[in-house]
Amino acid sequence: MHPYASDYGHKPKLIACLFIVSGLVSSAIAFALAKCGPWFGFTGGGVSAMAVFGLLHWFLDARLWKLKWVRGLLMVPDLNGTWEVNGETICGPDGVAGVNWEGTMEIVQSWTKISIVQKTTKSSSKSDCASIYHSPGEGFILTFNYGNKPGISERNMNSHAGTCRFVFDANGLLGSGEYYTDHSRKTAGKITARRKVNT
Numbered sequence: 604m605h606p607y608a609s610d611y612g613h614k615p616k617l618i619a620c621l622f623i624v625s626g627l628v629s630s631a632i633a634f635a636l637a638k639c640g641p642w643f644g645f646t647g648g649g650v651s652a653m654a655v656f657g658l659l660h661w662f663l664d665a666r667l668w669k670l671k672w673v674r675g676l677l678m679v680p681d682l683n684g685t686w687e688v689n690g691e692t693i694c695g696p697d698g699v700a701g702v703n704w705e706g707t708m709e710i711v712q713s714w715t716k717i718s719i720v721q722k723t724t725k726s727s728s729k730s731d732c733a734s735i736y737h738s739p740g741e742g743f744i745l746t747f748n749y750g751n752k753p754g755i756s757e758r759n760m761n762s763h764a765g766t767c768r769f770v771f772d773a774n775g776l777l778g779s780g781e782y783y784t785d786h787s788r789k790t791a792g793k794i795t796a797r798r799k800v801n802t
Contacts, residue, residue: 694792733748746767
């Protein structure tokens, strides 16, 4: 997984608040141990504020951010899961266009990091940087750069880099957009994604 950019502009303030809360929690634990420790026959020095901060940050990054009301405050969608992907090449090498393809996209995401892996019968690609922004009236926009590696039997394909841009609906179930690749591949196309929902 790698970090991704977002348009939540208050992240430094949120981190500062976590530091303050960590200090208060650490002091409260130390106070409780000082008062209650003798009753149980032990004394303790408490828990450091940095340890509390690490725990709180992990909890926010891995769990708490997924709650709907928290995601609303952070302006970040939860895109975790497996997506069915369909694409159409509209501009390809030697003028070839109208090539349809399908595959899957696996997104693993936390509050601060993300990984996007796409697989087709011919190749696989993995993201190396990404951004997620909210566009009022449009939805959430996921843009990422990726590196693609063709299967060992695909002699007409070369490893290449590309960029993909998705617009996801407010429910986070459908996405559509476009992609384009570098000079070694010279392709561009349309792409759609539908989240697989467990039943």
